[in-house]
Amino acid sequence: MKILFQSVLIILFVSLSAQSYNQNEPKVEDYRNLSMKFMGELKSILQKEIKQNGIVNAVSVCSDTAQTLTQQFAKEHNIYIKRVSAKNRNPINIPNDYESSAIQKLEKLKSEGNLKKETEFFEIVNSNGIKTVNYIKPIVTEGICLSCHGSESTISDDVKQILSNKYPEDKAVGYSIGDLRGIISISKEIK
Ligand code: HEC
Numbered sequence: 001m002k003i004l005f006q007s008v009l010i011i012l013f014v015s016l017s018a019q020s021y022n023q024n025e026p027k028v029e030d031y032r033n034l035s036m037k038f039m040g041e042l043k044s045i046l047q048k049e050i051k052q053n054g055i056v057n058a059v060s061v062c063s064d065t066a067q068t069l070t071q072q073f074a075k076e077h078n079i080y081i082k083r084v085s086a087k088n089r090n091p092i093n094i095p096n097d098y099e100s101s102a103i104q105k106l107e108k109l110k111s112e113g114n115l116k117k118e119t120e121f122f123e124i125v126n127s128n129g130i131k132t133v134n135y136i137k138p139i140v141t142e143g144i145c146l147s148c149h150g151s152e153s154t155i156s157d158d159v160k161q162i163l164s165n166k167y168p169e170d171k172a173v174g175y176s177i178g179d180l181r182g183i184i185s186i187s188k189e190i191k
Contacts, residue, residue, distance in 0.1 A: 026190055028122040031135035035120075035184045038073050038081060039139070042066060047144070055147050056158045062148075063166060067092065078188070083139065085182030089149075089163070089172035099185050102136045106180055115140075115180065124190075135186040141179040149175045 045065055049058040066083070067090070074081045084095040086103050095103060102121055109115045121136040146154040148163070149172050155163075163170055175181055 024191075026124065026133045026188070028120070028135070031122060031133065031186055032120060032137070034077060034079065034081070034186060035135065035137040038070075039137075039184065041073075042069060045069070050144070055156065056162065059148060059159055059162045060166075063090070066090075080185075080187040082185050083182055084185055085139075085172060087171040087174075088182070089167050089170045091167075091169060093182070095183075095185075098134065099136070099183060102185070103180070103183055106136075106138050106183065110180055131190045133186075133188045133190055137184045138180055139182045139184060141175045141177055141181045143177055145175065145181065146177070149173060149181060151176075 046058060046062055049061050049065075053061075070081060070083065073079075082093065082099075084093045084099050084103075086095065086100065086107075088094055105121070106115060106119065109119060115138065119138055121134070123134045125132045125134060141149060148155065148159060151174055155173065163173075172181075
């Protein structure tokens with residue numbers, strides 16, 4: 001009887017600790033949801049602005065709004081979050097080494113025809129006792145993006161003018177629908 005009681009206790013203890021362990025383990029769904037929420041917010045601001053005030057005004061609003069929103073989102077969720085691109089417009093959005101290699105992997109997937117809607121990278125890196133979660137989601141070019149990231153013919157002269165004034169080093173043009181425009185990169189240190 002005593003042995004039975006003890007083993008019940010042990011099982012209870014093991015299952016409780018397994019549960020709390022699982023709860024602390026970072027979940028890819030949480031990071032996927034954050035990236036979707038962030039992109040959703042950004043896109044709805046962009047769409048609303050284009051609809052209400054036209055594409056030219058959207059450029060100036062978007063250039064500052066995107067960064068403010070990114071900073072707010074990072075603070076609110078206690079994460080590092082950025083939109084970066086190998087061909088960045090805003091000098092702030094240059095990828096770091098980790099992000100560059102993720103972009104290269106995604107470009108490779110794309111060239112092989114394997115870049116899917118669900119494609120994402122999720123990795124827990126352990127370096128010098130510090131654990132970091134890294135989540136990467138591709139940002140793919142859509143029709144609505146072309147009036148600011150497309151070719152000579154899809155970007156109006158007004159928009160070209162503003163872009164070249166504000167971003168003299170702009171590399172973020174010449175995209176077509178379906179191209180990899182960049183990535184959302186989220187990181188978080190975990191205990
Ligand atoms: C009205 C013009 C406009 C439209 C439309 C637009 N963008 Fe941008 N985009 C900008 C500007 C301006 C920046 C630079 C400011 C920033 O966001 O940091 C930018 C920056 C970005 C960046 C950050 C990397 C970089 O190049 O600096 C990504 C990623 C991006 N845009 C993706 C998109 C996608 C995807 C769409 C379509 C869904 C889109 N953009 C539509 C103006 C636009």
